[in-house]
Amino acid sequence: MGQQNRVAFYTLGCKLNFAETSTIGRQFTEAGYAKVSFSESADVYIINTCSVTENADKKCRNIVRKANKLNPDATVIVIGCYAQLKPNEIASIPGVDVVLGANEKFNALEYVHRKEEQAIIAREAIKETKEFIPGFSAGDRTRTFLKVQDGCDYFCSFCTIPLARGRSRSADIATTLKSAKEAIDQGAKEIVLTGVNIGDFGAGTQESFLELIMQLDELPGIERYRISSIEPNLLSDQIIAFVARSKKFMPHFHIPLQSGNDELLAAMRRRYDTSLYTNRIKRIKELMPHACIGVDVIVGFPGETEEHFNVTVNYLKDLDVSYLHVFTYSERANTTALRKDGIVPKNIRYERTRQLNILSDKLKRAFYDTQLGATRTVLWEKDNHDGFMQGYTDNYVRVSAAYQPDKANSCEFIALESIDSNGNVNAIPVVTEKA
Structure with a gap:
């Protein structure tokens, strides 16, 4: 039996990109690929780009160069918003083999053995991008990013995202709940709802973002949800009131x-x-x-x-x-x-x-400062920061305490004591939650 093919990913930009990279990563592992770090030699390198980031071209060139140094024979595939907006610019970068647009990025497996004289560009006009591909990030962080929506109909005068990702679209609630359950089954303790314009969930259907979060709240096995970013005009009184009474939405x-x-x-x-x-x-x-x-x-x-x-x-x-x-x-x-x-x-x-x-x-x-003296719940992360572990409280205060590996990816009730020199709040465990 031959050596297992290896794939490495590099993600630039937003939480949505991380969710999509993980989704594509699962496609590769299910096809028999071993997922490795981007600093290792791989047979396929996939670079997920961002159009919001300044110097996108320079960053992309540097990452491609790194991949080529690690394995000059690897297939280098560039996907993401920058790939949709400027495919020819990316195709001209030495070492790039394949450029995939918004519709094609989820078919990356079909291009892994395509190395030709000129870089292959597979990209449709953005108006043809109508399908919604659900997904979530997993395994990389304590928090899991759940993709609930994609695209945008707003066309703000400074923004290229509608040109890079297409019109607003989402799955139905039932399909979204299925993705959330899959993330929960893989050990997610905190799910961040992400998209381009998540308050627009259900556009064109009879469903709404409020209905989505109410049903997510009922799922067993998950302790926390966060709403990543929501337009003020879509953040209704009903959504605010629901989060205020929810035990799971932070x-x-x-x-x-x-x-x-x-x-x-x-x-x-x-x-x-x-x-x-x-x-x-x-x-x-x-x-x-x-x-x-x-x-x-x-x-x-x-x-x-x-x-x-x-x-x-x-x-x-x-x-x-x-x-x-x-x-x-x-x-x-x-x-x-x-x-x-x-x-x-x-x-x-x-x-x-x-x-x-x-x-x-x-x-x-x-x-x-307003939170000092309060008792809150923290979700601890696994990283060891010079003998300290860190995490976020329910209301997003970054806290720090002596490192205890058995507490990683678990929630603990703590008291917020003082602010350290790094700007984190020192946390002291509280044995029992006060009424």
Whole structure:
């Protein structure tokens, strides 16, 4: 019997990409491949790319070069958003054998022995991408990413995702529950619901995101769910109220804002204004004062003046939120933002990014301070950090305690004592949960 073929994966970008990489990985292991680390010699290297990341081309080239060094005879397959948007650019990278678009990436097994003079491109127009392929990440992390939705119908002026992933689509609730059960059977303790626009789950059907989470809540064998990111206009009072009373859905929300200035929100073609956004934050905090709330912000969008930026900064300072994900605006081909006047110089973009990252650190520290003295539940991770183990509480506080390997991937009731020099909260086990 010959040596088993080996496959290695490299994933750039979002939680959805990690879920899809794992799904493709299971296809390969079921076909008899051994999955190995990307730092090892493999027969097939699959690189799952992202279009949101800056310098996508440079990153892709570096990863391809690494694969070629490890095994010059391997088949190198590039998939993902960047592959859908710029297949010819990727095909021109030395060492790339196959480029697969949004529809074709789940058929990667069919291309593993295809090495030709020119890189093979298999990519349909994005309007032809209509199928939803369920999936989840497994084995790599304590948290499992469950893909519940794909694509987007919003066409914000800065974003290429509808061009890279197609229209909004999802499976039905029954199929999604089946994927969740499979993840639970493989040992998932915490499932993160992920997609491009998950609040749009059930678009075009009679089902809704609220119905989905209500039914997920009933599944046995799982302790935690998180909602990864949800548009403010789709985060209804009913969803907030359900999470507040659920034992399994964590009091943690990530809600894209992008700008605290209504003029810029309109220019970005966002579907809400700051008054709606403020209302969502207040509603969460009324029902869950301890909830953690993360916010996406873009700086340097065309037309963003110093005054616009200061309005955003002051708006964020007044919001009861816990941390920021700050994105520096970068030009994307085929987006309407390219036609806008008022280009912000890159040095100013980077300075504004720096300022908001400092504000994020302050917001996070202030939130952690409010949690000291509280008792919460943590899910411990398996990694040993110089004699300490780490994990997240239900409300997404990063905690640390002396390393005990038998506690990995298990939940424990703890008291939050103090903040260490790394910004984590020191945790002390609590023997019994207080009433």
